[in-house]
Amino acid sequence: MLSRTADHLYWMARLTERAENLARLLDVTHQMSLVPQSVAAENQNWGAILALNSLEEAFAKAYDEVNAENVLRFMVADAANPSSIYSCLRGARENAHAVRGTLTAETWESCNATWIELREQKFEQILSAGIGEFFDWVKLRSAVTRGVTFGTMLQDEALHFIRLGGLLERGDNTARILDVKYHVLGTTGEEGTTDFYQWGALLRSLSAFEVYRKVYRDVITPARVAELLMLRADMPRSLHACADGIVRALEHISNDHSAETDRRAGMLHAQLHYARIDDVLAHGLHEYLTDFMESIYALGEGISRDFLLPDA
Amino acid sequence: MDIKFYNEMYDAAGSLRPHYRAYADWLAATPPERIARKRAEADIAFHRVGITFAVYGEEAGKERLIPFDIIPRIIPSAEWLALQAGLRQRVKALNAFLHDIYHDQEILRAGHIPREQVLNNAQFRPEMMGVDVPAGIYAHIAGVDIVRAGEGESYVLEDNLRVPSGVSYMIEDRKMMMRLFPELFSRHKIAPVQHYPDLLLENLRTVAPQGVVDPTVVLLTPGAYNSAYFEHTFLAQQMGVELVEGRDLFVRDETVFMRTTQGPQRIDVIYRRLDDDFLDPLAFRKDSMLGVPGLLAAYRAGNVTLANAIGTGVADDKSIYPYVPEMVRFYLGEEPLLNNVPTYMLRKPGDLKYALEHLPELVVKEVHGAGGYGMLVGPASTKREIEDFRARIVAAPEKYIAQPTLALSNCPTFVESGVAPRHLDLRPFVLSGKGIDMVPGGLTRVALRAGSLVVNSSQGGGTKDTWVLEH
Numbered sequence: 001m002l003s004r005t006a007d008h009l010y011w012m013a014r015l016t017e018r019a020e021n022l023a024r025l026l027d028v029t030h031q032m033s034l035v036p037q038s039v040a041a042e043n044q045n046w047g048a049i050l051a052l053n054s055l056e057e058a059f060a061k062a063y064d065e066v067n068a069e070n071v072l073r074f075m076v077a078d079a080a081n082p083s084s085i086y087s088c089l090r091g092a093r094e095n096a097h098a099v100r101g102t103l104t105a106e107t108w109e110s111c112n113a114t115w116i117e118l119r120e121q122k123f124e125q126i127l128s129a130g131i132g133e134f135f136d137w138v139k140l141r142s143a144v145t146r147g148v149t150f151g152t153m154l155q156d157e158a159l160h161f162i163r164l165g166g167l168l169e170r171g172d173n174t175a176r177i178l179d180v181k182y183h184v185l186g187t188t189g190e191e192g193t194t195d196f197y198q199w200g201a202l203l204r205s206l207s208a209f210e211v212y213r214k215v216y217r218d219v220i221t222p223a224r225v226a227e228l229l230m231l232r233a234d235m236p237r238s239l240h241a242c243a244d245g246i247v248r249a250l251e252h253i254s255n256d257h258s259a260e261t262d263r264r265a266g267m268l269h270a271q272l273h274y275a276r277i278d279d280v281l282a283h284g285l286h287e288y289l290t291d292f293m294e295s296i297y298a299l300g301e302g303i304s305r306d307f308l309l310p311d312a
Numbered sequence: 313m314d315i316k317f318y319n320e321m322y323d324a325a326g327s328l329r330p331h332y333r334a335y336a337d338w339l340a341a342t343p344p345e346r347i348a349r350k351r352a353e354a355d356i357a358f359h360r361v362g363i364t365f366a367v368y369g370e371e372a373g374k375e376r377l378i379p380f381d382i383i384p385r386i387i388p389s390a391e392w393l394a395l396q397a398g399l400r401q402r403v404k405a406l407n408a409f410l411h412d413i414y415h416d417q418e419i420l421r422a423g424h425i426p427r428e429q430v431l432n433n434a435q436f437r438p439e440m441m442g443v444d445v446p447a448g449i450y451a452h453i454a455g456v457d458i459v460r461a462g463e464g465e466s467y468v469l470e471d472n473l474r475v476p477s478g479v480s481y482m483i484e485d486r487k488m489m490m491r492l493f494p495e496l497f498s499r500h501k502i503a504p505v506q507h508y509p510d511l512l513l514e515n516l517r518t519v520a521p522q523g524v525v526d527p528t529v530v531l532l533t534p535g536a537y538n539s540a541y542f543e544h545t546f547l548a549q550q551m552g553v554e555l556v557e558g559r560d561l562f563v564r565d566e567t568v569f570m571r572t573t574q575g576p577q578r579i580d581v582i583y584r585r586l587d588d589d590f591l592d593p594l595a596f597r598k599d600s601m602l603g604v605p606g607l608l609a610a611y612r613a614g615n616v617t618l619a620n621a622i623g624t625g626v627a628d629d630k631s632i633y634p635y636v637p638e639m640v641r642f643y644l645g646e647e648p649l650l651n652n653v654p655t656y657m658l659r660k661p662g663d664l665k666y667a668l669e670h671l672p673e674l675v676v677k678e679v680h681g682a683g684g685y686g687m688l689v690g691p692a693s694t695k696r697e698i699e700d701f702r703a704r705i706v707a708a709p710e711k712y713i714a715q716p717t718l719a720l721s722n723c724p725t726f727v728e729s730g731v732a733p734r735h736l737d738l739r740p741f742v743l744s745g746k747g748i749d750m751v752p753g754g755l756t757r758v759a760l761r762a763g764s765l766v767v768n769s770s771q772g773g774g775t776k777d778t779w780v781l782e783h
Contacts (some may be wrong), residue, residue: 003571004560098536101549157573255574307573 005099006161007308012095012111013165019088020142021173025049026075027135028181028205035197045184046071052180053083072131079124085138089118102158106148114141124204157253164249164303171242172296174206178229179289182222199225206237226285227277239292243269246299253307261302268295318462318721319733320385326710331388331781333500339548347382350492351726354380357473357488365715379774380485381725382492385736385756392503392752392780395466395740396456398649399750400740401640403454403742406427406471406627408643410450413626414440418696419642431579433632435625436678439595445614445621446519447746452566452619453512453583454742455479455754458650467651469720471636473620475585478545478775479508479741481634482755483550485777494699501782503752507621508741509550512583515745516551519617527580530554530570532561534586534602558586563606566613581617630713631657653718659710664667667714671698674714676705689765691717720765723776725758735759737767752780 023156029049033042049055055074058081063070078084095114100108126134146166153159181202199220203209208228214228216224230239247269250262280288321332328336339347358377387395412418412438413430420427430436455476458467486505490497513529520527535546535557548555560570561579568594569576590600595608610616626632634655640648656663656674667674676688688701705712722733740754756776757767767773 001573002554002556002560003573004557005554006573101545101555161573231407253573310571310575 001102001157001161003198003308003310005102006157007304008095008099009102009158009161010165010303010308012092012099013162014143014169015088015092015095016111016142017090017166017169018083018173019085020139021170021177022075022083022085023135023138023142024089024205025052025173025177025180026072027132028177028201029069030072030131031137031201031205032181032184032198043067048180048184049075051199052176055081055083066232069127072127073123075264076126076131086118089115089138100129102312104148106152107145110145110148114145117141121124160249160252161307164246164253167242167245168296168300168303170237170245171239172293174229174242175289175292175296177202177206178226179286179293182226182285196220203228208235208237211235223277223281226281229276230280231272231277233273240269240272243272256307258302258306261299261306264295264302268292268299317719317733317735318460318465320460320721320723320736331386335384335386335496338493338496338499347726351382352415354382354488354492357491358484378481379760380488381758381774381776382489383724383726383731383740384489384722384777384779385758386779386781387738387753389781394649396750396752398466399740399742400748401458401644401646401649402456402468402471402636403451403744405643406454406473406636407448407450407566407744409639410621410624410627411448412643414443414623419639421728424638424641424642425632429631429635430626431624433629435588435623435629435728437623437626439608439612440621440623444614446521446617449519449744450621451452451624451627452515452519452621452744455707455739456742457737457739459737461717461718462721466650467653468636469653469700470630471628471633472739473624474587476739476741477540477543477585477622477755478739479756480546481775482741482751482753482778483508483546485755485775495563495732500779503780503782505751505753505778508751509547511743511749511751512547513551513553515743515749516581516583516617516619518745519619521614521617524580528578529583530556530561530579532556532582532584532586534590540585547583553583558600558602558604561604561607563610566606566610566615568604568607568610579616581619583619588625591618591622630655630677631659633713653715656714658705658712658714663714663755664705667733668702670745671702673717674718676701676712676714679711679713687766689717692763717765723758725760725774727760727762732762734762734775735765735767753778 026049029045032045043066046068047056049071050059052068054164059066059071059074062073062078062080074081074084076085079086079090081087090127093111094101096108096111104109121134144280149159149162153162181198199222200209203212203220203225206229212220212225215228218224228238232238233240233244235241243265247262247265250258250265254262321329323329355377358380385477409419413420417430419425420430423471451473453476455472455478457472458466459469460466483506506670516529517527520529522583529551530553531544531548531551533541533548533555535541538544545555554560554570556570562569562571564576568579570579586602589597590602591601592603592605592607594605596603607616607618608622610743611618611622634652634657637648637652640646656667658664658667658676667676670690671688672690672693674688674690676690678686690698693701720735720737724731725734727734736756736758738754738756740750743749756778758774758776759767760772760774761766764772
């Protein structure tokens with residue numbers, strides 16, 4: 001298939017997934033903020049989202065204070081912020097538009113409908129209707145698009161590039177959410193019910209609360225949360241599951257010069273496959289997640305070079 | 313009922329024409345609420361599917377719907393067969409003319425067309441001299457605009473031989489009618505049109521460079537901001553070929569390749585929807601970011617087929633148009649079956665004098681214009697507009713032609729105030745490869761403003777489904 005077509009498909013999937021995960025991250029932050037805490041602590045949590053996306057500077061140019069409403073406006077509806085949900089969904093739609101002939105009618109129409117519905121919502125309306133409802137809508141639209149994509153598209157190269165883009169983004173985003181929240185929760189030193197709600201919110205934001213109960217049948221502990229979201233191969237948003245899918249998708253599309261990218265993906269997968277959570281925590285969770293995100297970044301670069309933007 | 317104009321549905325006495333009877337019965341029996349609901353449904357569906365076109369001169373990337381009217385334009389079988397024979401003849405002659413002009417120029421030597429009219433024409437491409445194209449076909453796709461002025465009185469307005477568009481609306485209009493009113497299709501025997509993309513692909517494959525057994529065909533688009541981008545994606549998808557932009561292609565050893573995820577892949581036939589000027593920055597416009605450097609060299613070497621060929625504009629130019637009947641006689645030895653509109657060439661002093669004296673009753677067009685931009689419709693213009701245009705003509709008469717204002721036929725159409733007659737034309741799409749093919753009918757465009765004679769979508773025109781009735 002055309003390299004440019006693959007590029008559009010890959011980014012359509014990445015940006016759709018990014019919007020969904022951003023909704024998840026903002027949702028968990030919002031939910032955690034509902035538990036009694038100091039204003040300073042709460043604003044610090046909102047600030048962490050900006051830091052996570054390296055957006056402090058861009059934010060400071062347009063807003064004077066880091067607080068819930070400003071960060072939400074910036075990350076949800078600000079067209080000038082290329083990382084906002086608004087911009088991601090616009091980008092996803094633009095990429096889909098460029099290759100609508102490659103997509104099934106259902107996939108294109110779902111992507112287009114998401115954008116049309118989003119465009120008609122004012123931020124004030126979103127706030128007054130309850131921001132949680134909006135996040136649910138973003139997650140639902142992402143699920144619908146993913147559903148019609150995998151339910152209607154021919155299982156050829158096009159679908160493998162869509163899968164690849166989605167998984168790369170999801171792995172990276174799960175790592176980010178875990179990194180920022182684990183850090184915040186690990187340092188509060190609070191015990192008991194507050195902790196339970198905070199961890200519960202994190203799990204819920206990744207659709208993992210019931211999964212946790214089912215897998216561990218026990219109280220929530222940070223180590224198990226980390227294990228579930230990183231190392232369980234059967235947890236669809238875990239780093240391990242994403243690496244699994246990336247390796248499989250690459251097998252379908254490999255070409256003459258993609259051997260190095262295949263090797264790196266395989267290595268990343270093996271590390272997650274054979275890791276033990278005790279070792280990861282002993283090594284330092286933050287360091288481990290940082291390494292993972294760097295590997296994902298390098299994989300993305302390799303995929304671009306080998307398939308999406310070739311020289312000749 | 314306006315009796316001055318030919319009405320497609322009613323005769324001069326106000327009685328229904330026989331081929332509209334079944335439709336009119338259905339319309340009378342269908343509750344207005346259902347019609348209104350279906351019209352709204354059509355609007356929503358067109359928006360959701362994104363069947364839009366971009367409008368030049370408005371905010372970049374802005375997309376608009378082309379209004380769709382649910383009253384079809386119906387053509388009886390016999391009438392279509394006559395039209396089809398005329399179209400075949402005309403397109404055949406135009407292709408013969410293009411081959412001749414870029415080879416021996418016999419028609420010039422025989423003195424049928426003034427030499428300078430062809431050789432000094434901006435659309436004449438000296439780069440094409442002596443180049444042999446597969447099957448001698450230059451205009452693989454022609455969109456011939458036809459209007460009716462009276463009973464049995466059809467005229468060709470324009471032969472569009474460069475990158476004619478609109479065929480996707482023809483197909484989408486049919487799909488929409490079948491979806492909204494399936495019962496109409498069991499009451500009538502309507503010739504199908506949805507196989508057009510198959511026909512097109514088949515034609516493109518037959519004109520591949522010699523020796524290529526299983527040709528790779530692509531559709532070359534200027535990109536997502538082109539007004540016809542929807543159509544480009546539609547046709548590429550329907551034909552199952554790659555939709556490429558210039559940056560997806562490159563030329564090595566006079567051979568064209570596309571960049572794919574599995575490495576370079578050779579291209580044999582390019583259905584290009586990009587004007588000559590932008591095709592190759594090495595040969596034509598240097599600033600073109602849309603083309604492929606080296607494409608002309610690969611084309612001249614015979615390693616790739618372009619459809620349509622480079623340089624077809626010299627045959628559909630308005631200054632050459634008056635000579636098309638002569639081409640039919642010269643190349644085919646036949647009398648033309650389709651009429652030309654009498655045309656005054658304002659570069660001729662006698663024609664200029666006549667035109668300046670009769671501006672309020674004439675249509676004046678720019679020789680190189682297209683799309684309904686930059687024209688004067690005398691009877692519909694104010695004194696001021698006519699005087700402004702007169703000044704432009706006097707300043708450069710060679711840039712204009714004039715024609716009598718035709719009494720374009722009209723057809724009942726849904727408008728804000730209800731159903732009213734609106735003027736229309738017809739653009740059949742004629743495909744040339746080893747033979748000449750077309751699907752019955754074409755795209756019917758309708759001027760939605762009362763009295764307007766300009767049907768172009770850029771000027772607020774709409775479309776109708778076109779039915780050719782089978783016996």
